Amino acid sequence: MQFRFRRFDLKLTRTWRIASGAGGAGTNDYGTVFVELADEDGRIGIGEAASTGRYGQPMEIIEAFLKKVDANRLSFDDIPGSMKYLDTVAAGNDAAKCAINIALLDAVAKAAKQPIYDFLKLGFTEKKHVTSFSIGIDTPEVIREKVREADRYPVLKLKVGSPEDKANFAALREAAPDKPVRVDANEAWETKEEALSNIEWLHFHGNIEFIEQPMPATASRADMIWLKERSPMPIFGDESYHHASDIDLAAECFHGVNVKLVKTGGISGAHDALQAARKRGLKTMIGCMIESSILITAASHLAELTDHLDIDGNILISNDPYAGCTAEKGIISFANTEEKFGLRVKVR
Numbered sequence: 001m002q003f004r005f006r007r008f009d010l011k012l013t014r015t016w017r018i019a020s021g022a023g024g025a026g027t028n029d030y031g032t033v034f035v036e037l038a039d040e041d042g043r044i045g046i047g048e049a050a051s052t053g054r055y056g057q058p059m060e061i062i063e064a065f066l067k068k069v070d071a072n073r074l075s076f077d078d079i080p081g082s083m084k085y086l087d088t089v090a091a092g093n094d095a096a097k098c099a100i101n102i103a104l105l106d107a108v109a110k111a112a113k114q115p116i117y118d119f120l121k122l123g124f125t126e127k128k129h130v131t132s133f134s135i136g137i138d139t140p141e142v143i144r145e146k147v148r149e150a151d152r153y154p155v156l157k158l159k160v161g162s163p164e165d166k167a168n169f170a171a172l173r174e175a176a177p178d179k180p181v182r183v184d185a186n187e188a189w190e191t192k193e194e195a196l197s198n199i200e201w202l203h204f205h206g207n208i209e210f211i212e213q214p215m216p217a218t219a220s221r222a223d224m225i226w227l228k229e230r231s232p233m234p235i236f237g238d239e240s241y242h243h244a245s246d247i248d249l250a251a252e253c254f255h256g257v258n259v260k261l262v263k264t265g266g267i268s269g270a271h272d273a274l275q276a277a278r279k280r281g282l283k284t285m286i287g288c289m290i291e292s293s294i295l296i297t298a299a300s301h302l303a304e305l306t307d308h309l310d311i312d313g314n315i316l317i318s319n320d321p322y323a324g325c326t327a328e329k330g331i332i333s334f335a336n337t338e339e340k341f342g343l344r345v346k347v348r
C-alpha cells in the first residue's frame, strides 16, 4: 500500500469567528491535510483531516500521527481491522484517523462500482437534504451584509456567545425576517441560569429551530439535565458528543446531537454515532469544520441518517481544490457530480 499526505491552507472568503475562539479576532486561513492511499491493484482512495483547535487536532498533531502510520498495516479489504490498527498507533487523533477512513471507503466503494452511500446501504434521496449556511460572530453591520449575501440559502445558522448577540440577532432578522434559524453557542454560557435566560430570549424572538451546545462540554450532567428540562426549544449536543460511546450522556442531556467526521474518526465512526443517537430517539445532524469538498462530500453520504445538515464548510472557502456534491440553494445533490463511484470527489 502506498500512502501520501500533504498539508493545504484553505482560504476563507470572509473572516470567521465563533465563541470557542478559533482565532479570537477571527482568522482567514485554515489548515487541512489531504491523504491518498493506493494499492498494487490500482485501487486509489482520498481523504481529508481538517485541523481543529477545539478538539486538540492542529496540523502538527495530525501530521505527527500520519507519519507514524505503517501503510502496510492498512487494507482496503478490512476497514474495521485497519481502523483497529490505527487505534494501536495512538489513542485519539480522530481527525487523522478520519482522513484514512474516508480514503479506505473511497477506494473500496469505487472498486465495487458503488457510491459510498450505496456501499453502506443507505442510499441518497435527491432534493431532500438541505444544509444551513453559517453566519459567524461579527458586528451587526457585517451580519446584515452576510445574511443578504446568503439570500439563496433557505436555512441559516447563527453563531452566538458574544456581548453583541442580541444586536446581531436583530440584524439577522432585519435582513431575513422569516427564515428558519439555528443558533450555535459553542459552549459560550458558563452557568445554567445564563444559558436558560439567553435561550428564552432567543425563543421569544422567534422561528429558531434549535440551539447547539449552550454550555461547556465540561458542565455537570446535572446542570445540562436542568437546562434540558426547562428549555423552550430543543438543545443539540456538539462538543459533548464525539463517539457512539458518548450516547448515554447525550441521551440524558440533549434532544439531538451534531455528529462531525473529524470527531468520530471518519465515515464509519459517524455512521455508528448517528445510528446510536437514532436508536435512543435523538434528532441527528451532521456538522463540519472549515474543510474542502472531500470532507463535506464524505459527510453527505450519511445524509439519510440525519434530520438536519450543517455542511457548508466548503462554501465558505475560495480555494477548494476538489469538487464533489453540490449545494445549490443549500440543496445537497450528487446529480451533477462527475465521479460516479466511491466518495464521488475529483480534483477540480
Ligand SMILES: [Mg+2]
Residues within 6 Å of the ligand: 184, 186, 212, 213, 238, 239, 258, 287
Ligand atoms: Mg456546533
